[in-house]
Amino acid sequence: MNDDWPRDPNPFSAACPSRIIFDHIADKWTMLTLCTLAMKPIRFNELKREVEGISQKMLSQTLKKLERDGLITRQAFPTVPVTVEYAITPLGQTLSCVAANIAAWTTNHIAEVLAAQERYDRQNLDGPAFQGIK
Amino acid sequence: MNDDWPRDPNPFSAACPSRIIFDHIADKWTMLTLCTLAMKPIRFNELKREVEGISQKMLSQTLKKLERDGLITRQAFPTVPVTVEYAITPLGQTLSCVAANIAAWTTNHIAEVLAAQERYDRQNLDGPAFQGIK
DNA sequence: CAGGATCCTTTACGATACTG
DNA sequence: CAGTATCGTAAAGGATCCTG
Numbered sequence: 212m213n214d215d216w217p218r219d220p221n222p223f224s225a226a227c228p229s230r231i232i233f234d235h236i237a238d239k240w241t242m243l244t245l246c247t248l249a250m251k252p253i254r255f256n257e258l259k260r261e262v263e264g265i266s267q268k269m270l271s272q273t274l275k276k277l278e279r280d281g282l283i284t285r286q287a288f289p290t291v292p293v294t295v296e297y298a299i300t301p302l303g304q305t306l307s308c309v310a311a312n313i314a315a316w317t318t319n320h321i322a323e324v325l326a327a328q329e330r331y332d333r334q335n336l337d338g339p340a341f342q343g344i345k
Numbered sequence: 346m347n348d349d350w351p352r353d354p355n356p357f358s359a360a361c362p363s364r365i366i367f368d369h370i371a372d373k374w375t376m377l378t379l380c381t382l383a384m385k386p387i388r389f390n391e392l393k394r395e396v397e398g399i400s401q402k403m404l405s406q407t408l409k410k411l412e413r414d415g416l417i418t419r420q421a422f423p424t425v426p427v428t429v430e431y432a433i434t435p436l437g438q439t440l441s442c443v444a445a446n447i448a449a450w451t452t453n454h455i456a457e458v459l460a461a462q463e464r465y466d467r468q469n470l471d472g473p474a475f476q477g478i479k
Numbered sequence: 480c481a482g483g484a485t486c487c488t489t490t491a492c493g494a495t496a497c498t499g
Numbered sequence: 500c501a502g503t504a505t506c507g508t509a510a511a512g513g514a515t516c517c518t519g
Contacts, residue, residue, distance in 0.1 A: 221384060221395075222448030223377040229448040230377070232455060237371035238491080243357040243364075250355060255501050263358070266493050271502060281461025292500040293499080302457055309450045314356030314363040316443045321366060323436055327415025373512080389481050400513050405482060426480040427519085483518080490511070498503075 235280075240265055240273045242310045245299065248283055249307040252298035282306060369414075374399055374407045376444045379433065382417055383441035386432035416440060 223229050236242060240262065247253070247261050259270050274297060277283045282303035288294040299307065357363050370376060374396065381387070381395050393404050408431060411417040416437035422428040433441065 221377070221380045222445050222452075223380045229451040232451040232458065233376065233447060234373060237373075237376075239368065239371075242367065242371075243355070246355045246357045261355075267502075268494090268504095269492065272492095279462050279465040280458050281464075282458075287501090290500090293502090295501060302454060302461075305454065306450060309446050311356050312443050312446055313367060314361070316440060317363045317366040320436060320439065324366065324414045324416075327436075328413050330415075331413040401482070402484095402514090403512065406512095421481090424480090427482095429481060481519095483516105485516080486514085488511105488513080490509100492507105492509080494506085494508100496503105496505085499501090 235276075236306075238273075240269050241277065242313075244270065244273050245277060245282060245303060245307050246310055246314075248277075248297055248299045249304060252296050255295050255297070258297060277303070369410070370440070372407075374403050375411065376447075378404065378407050379411060379416060379437060379441050380444055380448075382411075382431055382433045383438060386430050389429050389431070392431060411437070 223233065236245075244258070244262055244265070247258065253261065255270070255274075258274075259265060259267060262270065265273075274283065274285070278285050278297075282300060284298050284300055286296050286298070288296070355361075357367065370379075378392070378396055378399070381392060387395065389404070389408075392408075393399060393401060396404065399407075408417065408419070412419050412431075416434060418432050418434055420430050420432070422430070
């Protein structure tokens, strides 16, 4: 049915460096945090409020990782008490754009996915149900 | 349709449906498996060989999830022993293209990221060191 | 060949308490 | 305010054995 349109080799092959970064950004909070920072520079606790549901530990951890990767910057001001502002870098911006593509895909296709899930679940309620010795 | 989109607000906000799918595809194997399937239809064990490092359990689990989401199809042939072929769907193709963007981003920017990491690590070896708390 | 069922280890993550 | 340190739980993931 659907023919093989000639594609490049798997962009995520295990040896490939893609994996290194992908494994790295594909956790629960990284993209969310990055995209929040893409909107405007913001302080730690403010950010914690924006990124709903994140714990202080995960935020701190995520920010450190992002900073290390050069995707965001951290700037501390010697006020009392101290103020720290996080901001996205140009490099980080480019990644956040890619992340936006994923979000866009989801927005455009979520209906299809949900429909497929329902279809699948319906079939696996009638099917395995009567076979089901448990 | 839905072009209430890529304006300002965070595309990954916790409430947003983006998260539902993103959390879902952002694990260690989903994208890799999908992209491998995007190249050509393929059988289970063959796939297991292609997706280097994946365990039988994770492959099985990942495939089931992808099928449920309507991103791939599973077709069993009554040969002896049984043959099962997995193939990507048109919907899955569109997602694998997005995934390819991530891979492309990595390829294009990995040097910058690695450089940033080195810079960061160097500073945090000299930095905290001479403050000598340790 | 294509998986399911189990066990076990490792990791992620949250909650809490404390510090400059 | 902006974190660090520690602990405990839950989930992810790998290894192994088993089956139609």
